[in-house]
Amino acid sequence: MSDPRPQDLCQSVLAPPARVSIFITLTIREGAEGAAVAALAQLPALKRSVGFREPEQQLSCVAGIGSRFWDRAYPHLPRPAHLHPFIPLEGSKHSAPSTPGDLLFHVRAMRFDLCFELVRQLRLALGDALESADEVHGFRYFDERDLLGFVDGTENPEPPVDDVVTTLVPDGPYTGASYVIVQKYLHDLTAWNALSVEDQERVIGRTKLDDIELPDDVKPSNSHVALNTIEDADGTQRQIVRDNLPFGNVGEGEFGTYFIGYAADPDVTEEMLRHMFLGNPPGNYDRILDFSTAHTGCLFFVPPADLLENPQSFAAAPDDPSTASDTDPTPADGSLGIGSLRRSGSK
Numbered sequence: 347m348s349d350p351r352p353q354d355l356c357q358s359v360l361a362p363p364a365r366v367s368i369f370i371t372l373t374i375r376e377g378a379e380g381a382a383v384a385a386l387a388q389l390p391a392l393k394r395s396v397g398f399r400e401p402e403q404q405l406s407c408v409a410g411i412g413s414r415f416w417d418r419a420y421p422h423l424p425r426p427a428h429l430h431p432f433i434p435l436e437g438s439k440h441s442a443p444s445t446p447g448d449l450l451f452h453v454r455a456m457r458f459d460l461c462f463e464l465v466r467q468l469r470l471a472l473g474d475a476l477e478s479a480d481e482v483h484g485f486r487y488f489d490e491r492d493l494l495g496f497v498d499g500t501e502n503p504e505p506p507v508d509d510v511v512t513t514l515v516p517d518g519p520y521t522g523a524s525y526v527i528v529q530k531y532l533h534d535l536t537a538w539n540a541l542s543v544e545d546q547e548r549v550i551g552r553t554k555l556d557d558i559e560l561p562d563d564v565k566p567s568n569s570h571v572a573l574n575t576i577e578d579a580d581g582t583q584r585q586i587v588r589d590n591l592p593f594g595n596v597g598e599g600e601f602g603t604y605f606i607g608y609a610a611d612p613d614v615t616e617e618m619l620r621h622m623f624l625g626n627p628p629g630n631y632d633r634i635l636d637f638s639t640a641h642t643g644c645l646f647f648v649p650p651a652d653l654l655e656n657p658q659s660f661a662a663a664p665d666d667p668s669t670a671s672d673t674d675p676t677p678a679d680g681s682l683g684i685g686s687l688r689r690s691g692s693k
């Protein structure tokens with residue numbers, strides 16, 4: 347039998363764009379790691395309980411695990427190769443802060459009540475393991491537009507091939523895993539709306555009404571699209587899959603874009619962020635930042651679905667030294683110092 351494919355092992359990273367999302371980044375109380383891991387193991391069943399009643403609403407939930415929490419909760423498992431805390435950036439004018447985040451839940455559905463109910467159940471499951479949470483309610487705004495009025499998401503890699511290659515770890519013990527970066531941006535709509543439509547189009551790099559990319563000789567080098575179109579050494583475009591949504595509280599004046607970007611290697615998203623905040627070349631920063639301020643920044647590992655329910659099945663197998671890898675952990679007590687990774691069949 348052939349090995350399972352990344353798309354058979356992943357969480358619902360590739361769920362189609364939904365009408366509503368709840369994005370929660372949260373921290374877990376010191377000492378409550380076991381309770382949080384137990385709550386994560388309940389996630390698939392909770393999702394089934396809430397989603398089964400309304401299948402056409404396409405409820406899905408992706409759980410991500412932050413770097414510090416990984417070490418606290420899964421010390422017996424090998425560290426995912428690219429897991430590290432979000433790297434803060436300090437540009438000449440704008441900065442991208444790194445903020446706390448042990449876990450991320452990206453809950454999507456066509457209707458808000460399902461998202462709400464799943465998050466309510468999740469919070470009950472976490473109980474007092476939960477220390478603090480930043481919960482953002484995102485909504486689809488007219489024809490896929492952000493609050494700046496531009497269609498957001500057009501150039502995402504397409505299913506069913508490009509999105510898989512872009513987002514999912516292709517092989518190794520964590521086949522089907524992904525990495526996700528989230529940032530909460532607040533917009534200064536007063537300043538933005540003071541620009542003419544033509545000037546706004548030069549900030550984004552696309553036309554506003556029709557969503558057509560500006561020609562290269564018109565598109566400024568500090569436009570959002572120019573700075574986020576990146577290539578590797580052999581000219582292949584480096585991509586991420588985004589599922590940003592607008593959010594906001596009109597009365598409080600706190601509204602903006604919740605950025606979420608999935609990639610098989612977070613270095614792709616990080617290169618885009620360096621271009622945006624530090625500039626490419628340095629100093630030529632993304633003009634969108636003059637109207638959008640990043641208030642949070644977190645990076646998470648999105649394990650294969652099976653790891654949430656059965657973390658033990660991913661542990662090193664001490665009876666099989668022949669396939670020991672240099673990524674195997676060497677715990678202080680030496681108990682699992684040798685062995686390969688073994689997991690039970692796919693989900």
Ligand code: HEM
Pocket residue numbers: 492494496497498499500501502529531550552570571574575586588603605607615616618619634638
């Ligand atoms: C204030 C937050 C943001 C807003 C409002 C925003 C909005 C947009 C819009 C309107 C487009 C053009 C249409 C499209 O292809 O989706 C776009 C493209 C894009 N954005 Fe953003 N974005 C934001 C943050 C980010 C961040 C933080 C990243 C990466 C770290 C990013 C990466 C990209 C990429 C890769 C493209 C497609 C470029 C191309 O190939 O044409 N965006 N964004």
